[in-house]
Amino acid sequence: MSVEMTEIQKKILEFLIEQKVSRGMPPTLAEIAKNFGYKNRATVQQHLQAIERKGFIKRNHRLSRGIELTIEDKFFIPRPVLGEVAAGNPLVIYPDAIDSIELPTIARMPKDSFLLRVKGDSLKDAYIFSGDIVIVNPNIPPKNGQIVAAILDDAALVKRFYKKRNEIELVSENPEYKPITIDKKYQNFRIVGIVIGIYRSMEKKAG
Amino acid sequence: MSVEMTEIQKKILEFLIEQKVSRGMPPTLAEIAKNFGYKNRATVQQHLQAIERKGFIKRNHRLSRGIELTIEDKFFIPRPVLGEVAAGNPLVIYPDAIDSIELPTIARMPKDSFLLRVKGDSLKDAYIFSGDIVIVNPNIPPKNGQIVAAILDDAALVKRFYKKRNEIELVSENPEYKPITIDKKYQNFRIVGIVIGIYRSMEKKAG
C-alpha cells in the first residue's frame, strides 16, 4: 500500500468508501461513471484496475459490484479533521487539515461533509463536549433548534440555531455563554452546515 | 411486520441477512437461486415479492442487488434471547435491563470490535446517552475507571468498571442508579469488552 495514488484515483476510492458506507454496497462501474461524469465505463474500469494494482481494492471479476475495499477491513477509516471549532468562544478555522482521526465506518459521512473538533463546553447540555468530533453536512439548510457550525467574523462556532424575523440567534446551552444575535444581512456570517453526528474516542491519546 | 412468513421465506430472509453481513452486499437473484438449488431466478423473484409484501425487505427495482433489509436498524437484528448468549455469537436483545444494549450481527466484524446501542440514562454523567452507539473492543482487559460492556444474569450493562479485592464494582455515574457489586467468582457475569468510542447520529433528535 506504499504506492502513490493520483488525485482522481483518490477521489474514486473515496467514492467507493462513501457508497459502501451510505448505501451498504459497492457501486457498479456505470454508477461510478455517472457520478464523475464519464460517458464510458471503460474509463472507470481503467481507474479501478490502477487502484487494484496499487492494492487499495480487490476485484471479484465478472461479478456485479464486485469491488472489495482492502482498507475497509478496518473498523476505522482515517479522515481529515478540517479545523477546530469553538462551542463557546469562536476559534479560527484552519485552512488545511490539522489532524486526522480514525472514524468508525458506521459513522455516516454523506458527500461533502467534513469533521471538526470541538473545544469549549458551551454545548454541554446538548451532550457535546470538548474534544468531540462533530460531523458537519453543508448541504442541508438548518431548521430551528438544530445544532449548526457557522463562521462569524472569520471564526468558527458550533451552536444551536434559531431563525427569527430579521435576525438569527445562536444559542449555547451552557448558561455561562450568552446567546449571539446576528442581523440576517450581516455579511461576515455564514452557516457552514448542520451537525449530523458526533464521534468521541475514549482513548486519551488524542487531545 | 406482523404478517406470517413461510419457512422458505424465513430461510431466504436469513440468507439475505447472512450475505449482507458476511459479504457486505445483498445477493443477486441468481446467487439466491444457486444457494437454494433453484434452477430458476423467477422462483426467487416470487419469494422476494412475497417477503417484500410482508414488509421485511424493500426492493429497488431494476437495480442489481437492490434488496434492502427493513429490519430494525440495518445494524441490529433482533433474535430471541434464550440460549444464544452462551453460543458465542450473541444476537440478543435484553428488554428489561436498566441499560439494555443490542448485540448486533456485526459481532463478526473485523478486529472483533462490535457495536452496541445504549438504552437508559445511567451513564449520563459519563456523557453517554440513550440511543448512542458504543464501540466495544473485547480484546483489551479493562482497567479501573474504564467504561465496560458486561453481561450479568442475561442482562447487558454499560458501566464504569472498578476492580476490588474479591469483587467487581460496576458504577453508574447517574446517582439515581446504585453501584452493582459482583463477587469475582460469580458465574453469570462476564465482561464483554471495553468501550473505546461512541458515535451518535443527530438526525433523529433534532430540536
Added chain:
DNA sequence: TATGTTACCATACATCTGTATGGTAATTTT
C-alpha cells in the same frame, strides 16, 4: 526525440440481472 503514464473517448460483446408470462403440482382454505 522517443517512450511511458495518465485520462479520457467510442464501439463492441458475452454474460448477468431483474422482470414478465405461462404452466404444473401439492396443499390449504373456503
Added chain:
DNA sequence: AAAATTACCATACAGATGTATGGTAACATA
C-alpha cells in the same frame, strides 16, 4: 368441490454489467 396459496419450472427479453480493443490528447521522463 372450487378457489386460493405456495412452491417450483421453462422460456423470453430489455437493459445492465464487466470486459476488451483501439484511438486521441496532454504531460512527464529518459
